[in-house]
Amino acid sequence: xxxxxxxxxxxxxxxxxxxxxxxxxxxxxxxxxxxxxxxxxxxxxxxxxxxxxxxxxxxxxxxxxxxxxxxxxxxxxxxxxxxxxxxxxxxxxxxxxxxxxxxxxxxxxxxxxxxxxxxxxxxxxxxxxxxxxxxxxxxxxxxxxxxxxxxxxxxxxxxxxxxxxxxxxxxxxxxxxxxxxxxxxxxxxxxxxxxxxxxxxxxxxxxxx
Numbered sequence: 001x002x003x004x005x006x007x008x009x010x011x012x013x014x015x016x017x018x019x020x021x022x023x024x025x026x027x028x029x030x031x032x033x034x035x036x037x038x039x040x041x042x043x044x045x046x047x048x049x050x051x052x053x054x055x056x057x058x059x060x061x062x063x064x065x066x067x068x069x070x071x072x073x074x075x076x077x078x079x080x081x082x083x084x085x086x087x088x089x090x091x092x093x094x095x096x097x098x099x100x101x102x103x104x105x106x107x108x109x110x111x112x113x114x115x116x117x118x119x120x121x122x123x124x125x126x127x128x129x130x131x132x133x134x135x136x137x138x139x140x141x142x143x144x145x146x147x148x149x150x151x152x153x154x155x156x157x158x159x160x161x162x163x164x165x166x167x168x169x170x171x172x173x174x175x176x177x178x179x180x181x182x183x184x185x186x187x188x189x190x191x192x193x194x195x196x197x198x199x200x201x202x203x204x205x206x207x208x209x
Contacts, residue, residue: 024084024153024204025153025160025162025167025169026082026153026154026155026158026160026201026204027082027084027153027155027201027202027203027204028084028201028202028203028204029084029086029197029199029200029201029202030084030199030200030201030202031199031200032197032198032199033045033076033078033198033199033200034046034076034196034197034198035196035197035198036055036060036196037058038055038056038057038058038059038060038193038194038196039055039056039057039058040055041055042055042060045076045077046074046075046076047074047075047077048073048074048075049073049074049075049183050064050065050068050070050071050072050073050185051063051064051065051068051070051071051072051073051074051186052064052065052072053072053074058194059192059193059194060192060193060194060196061092061190061191061192061193062074062094062184062186062190062191062192062193063189063190064186064187064188064189071096071098071185071186071187072185072186072187072191073183073184073185074183074184074185075181075182075183076181076182076183076184076198077180077181078179078180078181078182078198079179079180080178080179080180081179081200081201082153082154082155082156082200082201082202083101083152083153083154083155083179083182083198083199083200083201084151084152084153084197084198084199084200084201085099085150085151085152085153085182085197085198085199086150086151086152086195086196086197086199087099087150087193087194087195087196087197088147088148088149088150088193088194088195089112089147089148089150089191089192089193089194090144090145090146090147090148090191090192091114091142091144091145091188091190091191092144092145092190092191092192093144093188093189093190093191094186094187094188094189094190094191095113095114095187095188096111096112096113096186096187096188097111097112097113097184097185097186097187097191098110098111098112098183098184098185098186099150099152099161099182099183099184100122100182100183100185101154101179101181101182101183102179102180102181102182102183103177103178103179103180104180105122106122106125106132107121107122107174107175107177107179108120108121108122108154108159108170108172108174108175109122109132110150110152110159110161110168111132112140112142112148112150112163113142114140114141114142114143114144115139115140115141115142116137116138116139116140117137117138117139117140117161117163117166117168118134118135118136118137118138118168119134119135119136119137119159119160119161119168119169119170120132120133120134120135121133121135121170121172121174121175122174123172123174133172135170135171135172136168136169136170137168138166138168140163140164140166147194148163148164149163149164150162150163151163153201154175154179154201155201156175156176157171157172157173157174157175157176158170158171158175159171159175182198
């Protein structure tokens with residue numbers, strides 16, 4: 001068993017890490033749009049587009065429906081505001097996780113796989129023909145079954161994402177397209193979410209240029 005001092009140090013370091021992961025970059029979180037507890041059905045601001053999304057005991061589980069031949073997709077209506085997204089997720093059999101935003105069509109997305117973390121804009125996307133345009137990318141090493149912390153911010157033509165301390169920044173004219181909704185998507189048999197919060201982004205003196 002670890003001495004009490006070692007346990008307290010470990011807890012303190014974990015709290016510092018969480019604070020750094022949530023520190024503002026472009027904007028700080030303001031009005032909360034949605035922060036579901038996943039202990040009851042999702043609110044009316046959420047809608048399932050593909051797959052099966054099941055909330056239970058504080059965790060939301062996404063599972064693909066084979067006949068749909070599509071990743072699971074969950075929409076959140078937000079309107080054209082700056083956004084801060086915080087969540088924890090784990091690949092619990094699933095292979096890919098997305099956080100994205102739409103105007104009349106897809107605008108941009110954060111894409112996370114076991115070995116890759118990237119931000120892309122979707123002006124070039126043609127389903128089945130032309131993929132999204134990657135703006136920033138880092139190699140990572142995620143483990144199945146482990147919870148991961150993700151922080152995403154959008155303001156104007158910029159998007160940033162921080163995954164367990166690894167940070168990506170991207171800027172592109174197309175990202176400035178007015179948004180009508182944000183979404184989660186999950187590929188594979190089992191991707192889980194918890195501690196989800198979507199907030200309107202507000203200017204922050206501490207935000208970094």
